[in-house]
Amino acid sequence: MPYSHAAQAGPCELLLQPGDYFVGGGGCRVRTLLGSCVSIVLWDPLRRIGAMSHFLLARRPAGCRQPSARYADDALALMATRLGALGVDLRRCEARIFGGADMFGRPPRAGLPRIGLENGECARQLLSERGIAVHGEHLFGSAYRVIVFEPGSGAVWLRHGGAGLVH
Incomplete structure (x- = not known):
């Protein structure tokens, strides 16, 4: 489910669920x-507009025709369309990538997908293909992350697996 925000009185707080942007x-x-899961954060410093995704898987499965922000390729395309409608040039955006943890902490086995790794690598590839510069990333490992983004300022905060807040 996409969210958008128009100017309003007072602060707005949104929680992105998996598959939202x-x-x-x-x-x-x-x-x-x-x-x-992985989050791609895009910010246009000129227009002071941003976007954030929370996708579950790298690519939409074959046979699934409906675009969904559950998948990295669709999430980025959906954000790009909405940003473009607001006059944002994606090549001017600063990108950050977060997530992609191995939450089960077990050694990889042949034939089993490494979803976090696939998600993070896919995000990198998609941004590169669109010519969007990655200004920071905090990927992989084995712990959760809480991400907080303020699109008006471009500020992003990260809390990583019980560690302190990182700015």
Whole structure:
């Protein structure tokens, strides 16, 4: 389910659930909790507009025709469309990538997918293909992450698996 935000009186707080994305501007704070899922955060410093996703899997399965922000390729395309409608040039955006943890802490076995790794690598590839510069990432490992994004300022905060807040 996409969220968008128009100017309003007072601060706005949104919690992105898996498969959600947000596009909007100032006065809002967007938060999500990630394990093996990944969040792509885009910010246009000129327009002071941003976007944030919370996707579960790298690619939409073959045979699934409906675009969904549950998948990295669709989430980025949906955010790009909404940002474009607001006059944002994606190549001007600063990107950050978070998540992709191995939440089960077991050694990889042949034939089993490594969903967190696939999600993180896919995010990197998709941003590269669109010419969007990655200005920071906090990927992989084995602990959850809480991400908080303020699209008006571009500020992003991270809490990683019980560690302190990182700015």
